[in-house]
């Protein structure tokens with residue numbers, strides 16, 4: 001069983017962005033007002049781009065916010081398929097405070113070493129399991145989340161916080177048969193998890209997430225206590 005997420009449905013991208021930015025400002029403001037750093041794990045893919053663009057232009061307690069990445073594709077950081085590249089082009093572009101608190105996966109070592117180093121940095125800064133104030137997640141068209149794909153080995157890993165995951169043939173995109181991902185112990189420990197979902201094509205996953213406590217697809221296996229789906233239906 002898992003706690004069912006709250007569903008917030010937005011008819012337009014503008015409404016979706018307004019809601020997300022306000023909720024994020026409230027979360028970051030509340031945490032930083034208690035003198036605590038705000039640790040956020042970002043998601044990749046296309047859906048979050050306009051949200052990251054909007055956040056970049058938002059008055060936030062930037063020096064207190066630490067930006068991590070829930071998963072990464074095993075490609076060079078200048079590859080169009082890199083999540084690090086996408087986030088630096090949207091959220092971090094020309095922002096004076098972003099770089100100092102940006103924690104991407106190591107890219108100049110092997111995937112196994114990158115997972116080991118990321119897990120070590122998470123442990124030093126956030127403990128084991130690392131407790132994020134907020135983890136952003138997407139839902140893929142096969143029900144995956146982060147880089148936890150149906151039928152992939154990382155779904156069953158509980159003794160590691162950050163791993164390399166070998167994608168099943170069906171899930172392989174160009175140039176990334178392997179990915180780096182946080183595991184369920186980290187996702188489940190987060191104070192808040194927000195699923196950012198766009199388009200009618202994902203309605204079946206959204207409805208299953210909201211209604212089925214025993215969902216077995218990867219996104220439905222996230223068991224964080226406080227989950228919200230921010231669904232923008234117009235995309």
Ligand code: 6PG
Nearest residue numbers: 044045046047138139140145146
């Ligand atoms: C990634 C993401 C992945 C993504 C979903 C949805 O690295 O691709 O972390 O889990 O959130 O695939 O992607 P879209 O937003 O592009 O539909």
